[in-house]
Amino acid sequence: MELWYTEEHTENVRFSIKIKKQLYSANSPYQKIDVFDSEEFGRFFTLDGLMMVTEKDEFIYHDMIVHVPMAAKPDTKKVLVIGGGDGGTVRELTRYSSIEEIHMVEIDKMVVDVCREFLPQTALKLDDPRVSLYFEDGLKFVRSRQNEYDLIIVDSTDPFGPGEGLFTKEFYGNCFKALSEEGILVNQHESPYYQSYANAMKRAHKRIKEYFPNCRVYQAHIPTYPSGHWLFGFASKKVDPILDLDAEKWNSLGIETKYYNTELHKGSFALPNYVKEMIEYENK
């Protein structure tokens, strides 16, 4: 008997992975959590049946969501991560000795517990002394924060389900307020390729633009996400992700990465025409 995990990328497109074993399955108060083991991708976990993290390629997503803003503003000291229960984003952040404090706000404690048990590859730095975990609603958490963070990373699920609030105008406005004068907001920005994802992406981008003077979008190849063409939003009060990139300085930090490098950093902001048109974006 063969076991396959299948995700519907649209109602007409399916992506399937052959499973060696299902390691875990439970319903948290927020969502269904499953962990599988597979030949091709190693262990991976899904929320409500949607792919979150695989051992094989989580490095791509986590490199891009962390090192792009960190290379653009290397003096970042205090960071807020919203979501990111698998710990991969925190793991990459802890590699910067210059970072003094990391607050991670994850609504679903069970995700963290499950990842600590089954995905030590991503969760291993959640006990770093600079990290404080808050099991709360990120939307509420940022409401009370003001001028506090140099960087906010929204490492959320898609805007269907518990992640929905993290794509609202109210949320982005509160992020703006919670950021310091030179603060940066980075968020997972969905994909331009399939309609429902593209719609979410366009909405998110439009809302972020209402608050932040600099709104850029960058892209990466993430084969286990729908279409494999994934976007990240880079919004800031002052910092320009390309003009303010000090490649020499970042390279001098000696952070070894499997995906990110400073040339790719620059290249990732050059979007295809059909994506530019969706969001009225200019490559620079």
Next chain:
Amino acid sequence: MELWYTEEHTENVRFSIKIKKQLYSANSPYQKIDVFDSEEFGRFFTLDGLMMVTEKDEFIYHDMIVHVPMAAKPDTKKVLVIGGGDGGTVRELTRYSSIEEIHMVEIDKMVVDVCREFLPQTALKLDDPRVSLYFEDGLKFVRSRQNEYDLIIVDSTDPFGPGEGLFTKEFYGNCFKALSEEGILVNQHESPYYQSYANAMKRAHKRIKEYFPNCRVYQAHIPTYPSGHWLFGFASKKVDPILDLDAEKWNSLGIETKYYNTELHKGSFALPNYVKEMIEYENK
């Protein structure tokens, strides 16, 4: 009853598309040819069960295989296309009024006939007066050519089956000989993500490097190809794809594209570290 087309990207990974109707199926002397119609991707055709072209996203592949070399060397006059039976590569080439002659060498006449009938979107320029079609083995065709083409585009299937000869040392050596003094060779270069494709990619790259002084690799997001992370090889006798790019000149041609633009052109040569390591590549 639901009909699904399924491609095995590896023995452990499947990509499936819901089909409205199968429009065609036959065995040519070289391969099995199928044409389907689908909600998500429009019409698409497969060779030996592997995805070749979909109406929805063929623009990505064809933009990148044609406009990158053309923007790097806009005075290109004579072009050889090897493979490319769907006609999409020729269609993009015919948009340059400066191109005087296009030779297309496709081993399988049935592919061209089928695409003319079912995929006019890509095949419609095969009757352009500048185009000569040769239904021959590309490997043999280039053997007798010398200092003749400014650009050779290898728009082949994967190196498993009839496309195999187009990934050999002998073939690349003959391409070098068939190119003019400032000639460029571009080829579809497989994907770095899944092992068997990555192996083919590494082999091809190594062989091309034995002949060409400048060997670069660039990437695009092609969601219907395995992993969605697709590479192209750019090899030349003299031309540098970034230093010799005259963005202003290309933009002045007024060629409208849905994927390609000159900023993305530059960005596409910045590869992730794990790909750079596979082929001993330096981003520039």
